[in-house]
Amino acid sequence: MADLRTIYMGIPLRNPLIVGASPLTANLESIKRIEEMGAGALVTYSLFEEQIQLERFEFDESLHREDCRNAEMITVFPKMEHGGPQEHLMWVRMAKKSARIPVIASLNAVNKETWFEYAKLLEETGVDGLECNLFASPKNVQQENITAESEQIELIKKLRQAVTIPVSVKLSFFYTNPLSLVRRMDEAGAAAFVLFNRLFDPDIDVNQEKNVSLLSLSHETDYRLPLRYTGLLEGTIKADICSSTGVFTGEDIARMILAGATAVQTVSALLRYGSAHIQTMLKQFEEWMDRRGYSTLASFRGKLSQRYSSEPWAYTRAQYVKLLMDPRGIMDKPLSRKD
Ligand SMILES: Cc1cc2nc3c(=O)[nH]c(=O)nc-3n(C[C@H](O)[C@H](O)[C@H](O)COP(=O)(O)O)c2cc1C
Numbered sequence: 001m002a003d004l005r006t007i008y009m010g011i012p013l014r015n016p017l018i019v020g021a022s023p024l025t026a027n028l029e030s031i032k033r034i035e036e037m038g039a040g041a042l043v044t045y046s047l048f049e050e051q052i053q054l055e056r057f058e059f060d061e062s063l064h065r066e067d068c069r070n071a072e073m074i075t076v077f078p079k080m081e082h083g084g085p086q087e088h089l090m091w092v093r094m095a096k097k098s099a100r101i102p103v104i105a106s107l108n109a110v111n112k113e114t115w116f117e118y119a120k121l122l123e124e125t126g127v128d129g130l131e132c133n134l135f136a137s138p139k140n141v142q143q144e145n146i147t148a149e150s151e152q153i154e155l156i157k158k159l160r161q162a163v164t165i166p167v168s169v170k171l172s173f174f175y176t177n178p179l180s181l182v183r184r185m186d187e188a189g190a191a192a193f194v195l196f197n198r199l200f201d202p203d204i205d206v207n208q209e210k211n212v213s214l215l216s217l218s219h220e221t222d223y224r225l226p227l228r229y230t231g232l233l234e235g236t237i238k239a240d241i242c243s244s245t246g247v248f249t250g251e252d253i254a255r256m257i258l259a260g261a262t263a264v265q266t267v268s269a270l271l272r273y274g275s276a277h278i279q280t281m282l283k284q285f286e287e288w289m290d291r292r293g294y295s296t297l298a299s300f301r302g303k304l305s306q307r308y309s310s311e312p313w314a315y316t317r318a319q320y321v322k323l324l325m326d327p328r329g330i331m332d333k334p335l336s337r338k339d
Pocket residue numbers: 020021022023044045046106133170196197198215216217218219222244245246247265266267268269
């Protein structure tokens with residue numbers, strides 16, 4: 001029987017399937033179920049800067065209730081479903097205490113002071129690691145990418161010094177060159193990279209002529225973007241790679257590890273099919289390993305990365321050239337559900 005154990009950010013996991021930050025990791029009952037279904041670890045839903053600032057604002061407001069404030073101030077922060085930061089910290093502490101699998105806390109701050117203060121407070125809850133959710137989409141045409149990236153690299157360097165638990169970085173793919181950013185953050189001491197986050201995109205309801213934001217889940221072929229970057233990064237950095245987005249099946253776990261991942265994260269698959277799907281994915285993965293004759297993850301990790309693959313161009317632009325040289329390869333083949 002295959003041994004699914006792995007070591008992620010220096011933390012031993014019983015298998016590489018991590019449940020990502022989401023409503024699935026936001027209550028104790030759900031966490032218990034995730035654990036029972038066999039997940040290797042979980043990442044708690046993020047503590048956001050807005051929650052922290054909102055609490056500070058409310059506290060400040062209570063001190064200065066008689067002050068004349070601009071009425072628009074109350075709309076500065078979006079209505080939050082979550083509780084405040086104290087409640088969040090208490091909850092993470094409880095989650096860590098009750099879970100038998102490793103618990104990684106997630107933080108998404110904006111101000112430097114908030115990052116450091118809350119990274120330390122989250123560490124004090126006893127969690128095994130900290131995932132920095134560097135969610136930031138471009139907001140204006142003035143912001144220089146060099147400045148934004150340098151600030152984030154500096155942040156990781158300082159966070160590493162501020163806490164003793166391992167620090168991972170969850171990135172979106174909105175960077176000019178995610179590969180060079182990852183390399184520089186690797187040098188800054190990140191223990192792992194979660195590639196990639198999936199951002200909620202805005203939408204427009206044309207009947208009501210209103211901006212709306214809808215919950216959008218990943219689709220089953222979305223794993224290809226993280227797969228590409230996993231394959232390109234394997235062997236180039238010290239940190240672990242945790243492939244995320246579009247991981248739906250045991251085969252997807254196998255794909256990511258073949259490309260060079262140490263672990264994977266999944267959310268949409270479980271929101272779509274329920275937590276019991278963890279068991280299905282792990283069974284599929286284990287059966288695949290048995291079929292291929294692999295007894296450990298190390299025996300095939302990175303085998304199809306750009307570094308080791310016999311077809312390294314598969315990760316580069318040249319793949320289009322190959323298709324152009326032999327278009328019959330595409331035209332003659334019946335299209336599958338995944339094409
Ligand atoms: C409803 C929902 C809530 C999420 N909340 C968080 C969060 O609090 N912090 C975070 O870093 N990512 C959050 N994510 C992103 C997921 O952790 C994950 O990175 C993303 O959904 C891509 O993985 P998937 O394709 O398996 O869904 C959320 C995703 C969904 C669908």
